[in-house]
Amino acid sequence: MSILAWTAAGSFAAWLWLLLCQGFFWRTDVRLPPRREPDTWPSVCVVVPARDEAAVLGMSLPSLLAQDYPGRAEVFLVDDGSTDGTGELARDLSRRHGGLALTVDSPGEPPAGWTGKLWAVRHGIGLARARSPEYLLLTDADIAHAPDSLRELVAAARTGGFDVVSQMARLRVESVWERLVVPAFVYFFAQLYPFRRVGRKRARTAAAAGGCVLLRAAAAERARIPDAIRHAVIDDVALARAVKNSGGSVWLGLADRVDSVRPYPALRDLWRMVSRSAYAQLRHSPVLLAGTVAGLALVYLVPPVAVTVGAATGDGAGALFGALAWLVMTGTYVPMLRHYRQPLWLAPLLPFTAFLYLLMTVGSAVQHQRGRGAAWKGRTYARVHAAPDEG
Template sequence: MSSIAWIALGSLAAWLWLLLGQGFFWRTDQRLPRRTAPGSWPYVVIVVPARDEAEVLPESLPSLLRQAYPGRAEVILVDDDSTDGTGKLAQELALRYDGLPLTVTSPGEPEPGWTGKLWALRHGLALARARRPEYLLLTDADIAHEPDSLSELVAAAGSNGLDLVSQMARLRVTTGWERLVVPAFVYFFAQLYPFRWINRERAWRTAAAGGCVLLRTDAAERAEIPDAVRQAVIDDVAVARAVRRAGGRVWLGLAERVESIRPYPRLTDLWRMVSRTAYAQLRHSPVLLAGTVAGLAVVYLAPPVALCAGVFGADAPGDTVAGWAGFLAWAVMAGTYAPMLHYYRQTLWLAPLLPFTALLYLLMTVDSAVQHYRGRGAAWKGRTYSRPEAAPDR
């Protein structure tokens, strides 16, 4: 057989394994577990780190202030050295909307060894812990919550003995590029961190989605959050790992009533979103980068190439094998992607385009490595975290 036929057969074998052996990552049924209202609703403090978020705050912050939570709750917004009036706007919104109490504070520029978001969280969590709440809700400034979101999260945590409950917010999908790239982002994340595996009581792999994390306060203290993860660029996964290492139970699933409102209208916007952390996910390892590029090429790009070889080179038996193997691998690939497209309410005709989307992600990952070695690293809103300095001893 031809070399392309062997590659296509390898791709098909990989897809059959992904279909059945990777925690059924492609299913989208991991939603909040069973929930029973507690007899006494615990006290919750919501902490929102915000840097230059004046564009999205008028929609996201009121959704927190208007939470229909039966117990005591309040909001702390940490203005992370914004230049667009984020803090002042938050105070104006609190006056305009009659809801949960709001505190706006600012920690100043991060100390060496801290990424900006975790530095803001450190300041917000210190204020929150002084109030002695039972739970902390860590949520991003671009996340909008339905009025019962906090109640549902708390009920799920209490009913199932969970220390961390995280929902992956439904991302905005409006423009053509968002339709092409965003559902695949969540699909690839679930493939890397299968939710079913994470939600096992004794899971060896864990993760969280930073846009919506409900955390038991005593679990955060045992895990030394955020100090234990102060250098993390991918902070949500680092927080979940720290909680798990400290003996906590973690749950992660897809959100039904929590949405990100941040727009990514152009390909360049989506490119920056992915590339700023892609190489950090690979631990800045050239070996892992090479393996990832090769894996993406074999698993995602080889099937359509092999199918074309089979159609246009059918005189050779090897090309016929390549064509059939490529077709079957591409069909399994599209079939596993269809549930995520359905979750995002997108046409299933996008499923066969996954190889093209995977090519974009491959290029974004390579670009992430290039930016890292140029010293630009994980750039975000005027800050760059290429190689964070060591934090001083506590």
């Protein structure tokens, strides 16, 4: 066989392995596990770090204040140095909507070695501990929850004995670029951290989705959350690893009624969202970057190239193996498109989306080498390293 055929055969073999041996990552049926309502509902404190979130807070915070929770619960919104009136808007929303008690406070600028979000989370957890809650719900300011979200999370945690129950919020998919990029983002995340493996107590795989994390307060203290992960850019994965490494159990799945309301209308918005943490995911390692680029090329780019070049040059074996790899790739992406209620004709375009992610990852590395590192909402973490458990 030709070099093209051998390369395409390698891609096909890689896809067979991903299909059967990577925790069935492509399935989208991992939802909240079986649960029953406890006889006594534990107390919960909701911690919401918020920096310049006035544009989305009106769509998210009222959903938290309106939680139909039978136990004691209250919300702590930590205004992380906002300049757009986020804190005052939160107080106004609380006055107008009522519901759960709301406390708004600010921790000041983060000290060296802390990311802004985790410094805000630390402050919020500190305020919450005065109430001695059994659980903490860490949720982002752009996440809207169904009225029964908190009670369902708590019931799942109590029934399954989990220290962390996290749901991957359904991201906004309305613009053309959102349709092309967003479902693939969740698909790639599940490929890296198969949800079924995360839920196995003896499995090393650990991850969470930062927009919705119910955390047992005792587990947070045992794992020294958030101090142990204070410099983690990918804080949700670092949190889950810290909890698992301290003997805790973690569950992660897809959400049906927890939604992100943040828009990403243009490609540059999605590019910024992905590239700010892509190189941190690789522990800022040029070797891992080179391996990732090569792996993405082999798995996602070789199939369409092999089909095109093989058909043009008469290399039947190369075209055949490329087509088979592309077919398996397309089939594994279909469930995620269905989850996001997107047209299935987008599935064969996954190689193009993967190429965009490859460019975003390289761009993230270039930004890091220029000393700009992870940049978000006016803060730049030039040399923030991944937490030891984050890799």
